[in-house]
Amino acid sequence: MIAAPTDAEILARLLYRDGMMLVIDKPAGLPVHAGPKGGPVLDHHLDALRFGLPQPPALAHRLDKDTSGCLVLGRHRKATAKLGDLFASGKVVKTYWAVVEGSPAEDEGRIDLPLARKSPDRGWWMKVDPQGQPAQSEFRVLGRAEGLSWLKLRPLTGRTHQLRLHCAASGFPILGDAIYGTAGRGPEAPPLHLHARAVSVPLYPKKPPVAAEAPPPPHLAGTLRRFATDTAA
Template sequence: MTPEELNARLLYRDGLMLVVDKPAGIAVHRGPKGGDNLEAHFDALRFGLPRPPALAHRLDRDTSGCLVLGRHHKALEKLGKLFKQGHIDKIYWAIVEDGPAEHEGLIDLPLGRLDATRGWWMKVDPLGQPSQTRWKVLGRGTDAAGKAIAWLALEPLTGRTHQLRVHSAAMGWPIVGDPVYGSSGRGTGIGLQLHAREIVVPLYKNKPPVKIAAPAPAHMIERLKACGWVEEAIAPIVSEDVAD
């Protein structure tokens, strides 16, 4: 990724925080096997500061959308506390197979590690950590093959690994393109249909929360349109006057 390409994906910038529209298919940080990662390109996002920004949280390699970065140590400490205490609201868009019969609901299923040999793969586990996801149907349709799909807004109330993917699959409507928990995956050319659409960060005491939305990614547009989504324009927000 070139510095110009990364800058073009900047959704929000102020004195403490950046929000980047992460592309699907790239890890946010270097893994044990190496390879390209988004963090390796953060030097292009210094904007005059002596050090590059750093990750305030994580997104899966195949998930696109809002990724929050702290611009310095003080900012990272503040953001880290907000994420840990559950004060940051997140909405994801997902295209799922079939879809729920109801219009909205809450998934309350504890999650645990699948087994020691599967890394971060997860499963529903009565002895696992409490995990909750609120969901709402935004549209329904069929894909090019005539299969029923639904467009959901997913709000994770807890932050477990792969939570949205495991919860969706456990409900009988896995996320389209999920190579681990779905019925179609890597190699199909579909791509995981999961997008971190919106994030709301209460970063400043005397100001309203910062609300940022990421545009729909190219690999999801076909199915989003099939479910009734209408294209939109999202302009980046730059507010350099906010410093602390």
């Protein structure tokens, strides 16, 4: 469990702000909502992100606890509803970086595997299921080194654990994935190497999409040094 961040530390991770929405760089290891085990959660810091409005912002989507990077929030009810519609309709472009074990056979491609809940008693755990909800993800290899690959991932649908399960089911699990990967659990296991690198939100009809980009967290940045490819990709 990570140490509880301060409001000031969360404010320092603000990537974008206007009258309708915010984008923050969510730390890896910080859940967005409270769970049965307690501990620090992003919800506890939303009041610090009001910036003068009467109510705190609300999440327009979610990231897994161990996934870092761009997280979009609506600043009031109307904005949150509009953002939710954009995410649900697939109009928001989300770009992730991941380091995976092994390597795809091709330099780029699309994964098309429907997903369903693993079982009623396994919480958010998912499985590939031909009868499940359609799920598609695009990938591009940015680098290969030392038995690992650095991928750019774009989910075309928004299923729970989609990128994690798509990579694992395709033979290249995300490094540090304790649920779908091979690294296992415990203090010696690496952190999850999945980062919401960028987001593009077409919020305003007559303006370019709102774009934000989050730097890789320290554990991912350290692993990316193994790759010779330019990290500006």
